[in-house]
Amino acid sequence: MAPAMIRFLRLGLVLLVLLVVQNRLLNGFTFAGLRPAVMLLVPIAAAIDGDAVRAAGAGFASGLVLDLFLETPVGTCALAFTLLGYGVAAVERTVIRADVWLQPAVAGIASAIGVILIAGVAAVFGQPEYARPTVLAAAAFAGLVNLLLSIPVTRLVRWALGAVSGALTERSYA
């Protein structure tokens, strides 16, 4: 089987696992009505290796899958996740160059930004009701939970997409 097909199937499996985790497990752990957002970690995990194309692609795929389970227009999360993946990869490669121990912090902050980005995209494309003050609390909570979940999800995504040459893992231990 071609490597690209293997990556595609693995990514599909990871997305299915994360959807189940979000829908059946994490929804039980709410705080004051706030809920986790584990799917945001897919573009972020792909971006942490610093490959912008891969991060944007993974973001688009995961966002599009998530869109099929939401009531916002299809493409909203795909757009937000694409921008998030690309943005994190660009910042990671040029500014932060985060060490392994910094990855959870990057994932947490990027997740919080991701929630705001989804609300922003929804607002721009005709759903201003989602851009409201409580989004900040939702973003902070999602960021905090993703800070804890980032390590296993990053490993899952790396398994699905394969390691990038010169990626963080090698760089960090050099």
Added chain:
Amino acid sequence: MATRRTTRPRFTLALLVLTSITLITLDYRSGGSGVTDRARGIARNAFEPVGRGVGAVLSPVVNVIGGVLDFGRIKDENARLRDELARARADAAAGADARRELKTAFDALDLEFVGDLPSAAARVTGGAFSPLQLTVEIDKGTEAGVDKGMPVVSGGSLVGRIVQVGPRRSTVLVVSDPGLSVGVRLTSTGDLGVVTGDGGRRLVMSLVEPKTKVKVGDEVVTSGLQQSQYPPGLPVGKVTSVKRDSAGLTQDVVVTSGADLRRLNFVRVIQWRPQ
């Protein structure tokens, strides 16, 4: 080489952004009945058995952890519910009489009485997929007579509306979602307004006449005005706070739902379609 490295990511980004915008446009143009909606239905129907299977395995773990984390709250709630049950039993006899009178009045006016409407009981099988949108998945669909647009209640109070339906599953958009607005009426004064969720736990009632005297504890029910998405008289909740601005031009009325929207286990789908 350096140019190629910087151009390719930007080209990919531009392509993906354009594709996303095209999809959003297509979804808007289809008005919820096109290719994108069919894709939603296929994805959710395919996911349902997987989610159900995994949910059955995970639910004991979730219940134990949730129970430990929420022990104090559950204990308090148990005491409160016992108290409420005792009061409800006392009110039931008087309520039955009032209900009979109300039904007679509705019949005389040729209006639908919400208590007469057929309904289907359903179990909540899953929660939302996004931190911003408040939806729940239920285990009844078209095979049980559930259809898009039907109102959903729990404990007699409005929970939301069916937005996506499959043969054996449906998606409910919860009333506290900011994307859902419900036309309501204050039972004390008969004044009308619109209730919208704030994405958290509160429902905010807007478009209330500045001169209307709203009191804490006032009951709020669906208005059921012409072309309403809900039948008239469906309980929504109670007013828990009222704030008037200094000029007296607007008032912020906060309504707390009669249902525990954060912990829905069983609901009823009212098999009623907008007239």
